[in-house]
Amino acid sequence: MKALASALSLLRGDPKADAVVPPSGATGHLTALATAALAFLTVFALAASLAADRAAARWSGALQGQSTLEVPITAEGREAQAARAERILSQTPGITRAEQLDAEQTRALLSPWIGDPSVLEAIDLPLIFALREAPDFDPAGLTQRLRGELPEAIYHRHEAWSGRIARTAGQVQWLAFTFVAICFGVTAVVVTLAARAALAMHARVIETLRVIGARDTYVARAFVRRFTLRGLTGALIGTALGLAVLAALSNGPELSALSPHGFGEWVLFAIIPLLSAILSFAATRRAAFHVLTRLA
Amino acid sequence: MIAFDNVDFGYGDQPILAGVSLTLEPGGFYFLTGPSGAGKTTFLNLVTLATLPKAGRATFFGIDPAGEDRDGIATLRQRMGMVHQNCQFLDHLTLRENIALPLEVSGRRRPEHDGDISDLLAWVALDHRADAHPPELSGGERQRAALARAVILSPEILVADEPTGNIDREMGEKVLGLMVELNRLGRTILVATHDLDLIRTAKRDVSARVMRINDRRIELAGAEL
Incomplete structure (x- = not known):
């Protein structure tokens, strides 16, 4: 509960507190760009995972309770x-x-x-x-x-095939999930590195704030809020672009399987920017407190 | 107010201060002197909780910082004002915003403080520079601005590290005069300086105690001052 209150307090923001840290310039824009690119890739990995799941269900369902008797x-x-x-x-x-x-x-x-x-x-x-x-x-x-x-006579049970298909589809699904996890992991790494760079760039600001009695939460807040918003903005843009491309692909026969089916699947993609923002928040907060606790 | 009992401090295996035992009393005016590299800044870092003792016990306003978390130490720091030789400001903020910064970080900023900030700027004769940015200020102006920022929270003690080191004699005496005024208002003042003339000037106006760092220990200076 305390952690949630702290998170909300950090996100609520205070324009005056935010102004304490000077703009980070290109670092900030590059963070948003990297987050956008990763969100774009995540959209396709998630779409592939969902498509594999649908295919496995369709094929298994189609072959369930069916068999063939071949008589030479x-x-x-x-x-x-x-x-x-x-x-x-x-x-x-x-x-x-x-x-x-x-x-x-x-x-x-x-x-x-x-x-x-x-x-x-x-x-x-x-x-x-x-x-x-x-x-x-x-x-x-x-x-x-x-x-x-x-x-x-040769008796062929289709369930043997459906099992293999389901296993293959399951492997494709896990591969796609792994890719999604890697994308989120890289997002956290990129944001951590950018946050650490910003913290190092503004070491003098942090030192000055500490001298005048600023608490760690106050110092961290401006950085955390800034990078969380960058992560969220980048991921929103990347996800929107990815979904737009998926929607365009759904008109063609080759990759139409990748396009989301139903409201539930579309909603699932909304998790991408949300999770990116949460990761950005956690990564920046961890980086900020790591740097601050090394100071007196 | 601030008491050190047999405090040691050093960096790695290199001892800087050893067996420091002293008390800074409320309303006192203290000078700390000694040659360059003797440990004046290290002692001020201990007083302002920028570092903690390696051994011994120190209490601040009756509180032992060893039992405090980082927020607790930050709260103790809010009861002190600090003026560095190389005054640190946030260059992207105006002088008025820099002076208001301690109010912001302590969460005590209120609209009615605008008048207090203007009064402070007038007190240090910088009211005409309120909207200037720190890089536009001269050395003397920066020292006075640092003093204004250091007292905005009405600290119980003001700590200054070579406050006149980068400014001329006339400006140095002005800054010293402001600190004497604060002392008369009941604030404790601790000034580290190697400028003995400055100490002599101050002793004309206030009853200041002079401490000297000698061989890693802090002792009361003799009558030669």
Whole structure:
């Protein structure tokens, strides 16, 4: 509570107290510029993280409860194998739907993998059944029955793929989050260095203030408020520019996945300038008190 | 008011002051003299809490700063006025704003203080320079301005380090005259100087005690002054 009161007191500002520290000139502008650039990059890292999360959810959802039964044609013949497969599937509890793909659908499915259409014409296409499974479906039971009654059949569970996709998307998401964290970390470092430079530049001012009885909080306040506002201003500009570019990208097909979906995601981007301001506040306060406590 | 009991101070392994025991009484006028490098400024730093003793005990207005945090020490400093040889001002502020600075930093600035600041400027004969910036002031004007700033909070003690070191004799005597006036108003004055003529001049007007730093110790000066 005391820390919050102190933070609010520092941010509230006092024009006369602020005027005690002379303007820092280029240092201040460069701090805002660096913060803006980092916020701009953070927007894209956060957008990538959200896009990866959406993709993982979409792909996992799409593949959930789905599987494929592939039956390579043997000497028994297509019709006999199809009838046997249909019987097994219809008798298996938990299979809610089993749809055999026709030749055209099978070719369409395989053509990306085979490439040359003439090859597809030349080979005996396997039977493909698209299956829908109830949540209580027992895949091990079906596998066991197929091994006994239709041993040439290959059963593909899509959940195995969806798990990999989800893991990959999760890794992309963490990578993006790491990038976001690095951007915020660099923001804190940049502000700390700028604040220390300003404190060193105004060492004589600080010394004079100490001589006349100024408390550390009074001396720190002008620096902290100044750098917090610079961090906030820079981050607001960078975030606004980043969002504008994202909005422009959403009109094109290639990178439209990056654009935020829904009010909640747009609001999430408002955290960037807020967090940058908090980091600027904390970094400057720490730097200021670090310098001040080294003085008598 | 300020009491030192067997106080030692040094930088690293280099002792500067040893076994300092003295008391600065309320309303007293003290001179501290000694050759350059003897430790006059170090002693003033101890008196103004810019540094703390390495050993021994010091109390300020009855308070031991060893038990105070940094804010507590800053509050003690607000009860003192300090005039340095090289007066430090904030060059981007006007003289009036610089003199008001102690009021600002202590949170005591009120609109009615504007009149007090004008009175102070008139007292040090700088009322016509109120809107000037410190780099525009002469050495004597800076000393007088520093004196005005040092007394704005009505400190209980005024500490001056070579206040006449950078100004001519006439201006030095003016600054000294202002300090004598303050002493007559009951303020304690401590002046570090190597200018024995200045001490003799002051002793004509006030009952000043002269301390001398000799071999890291502070002793009362003899009658040769």
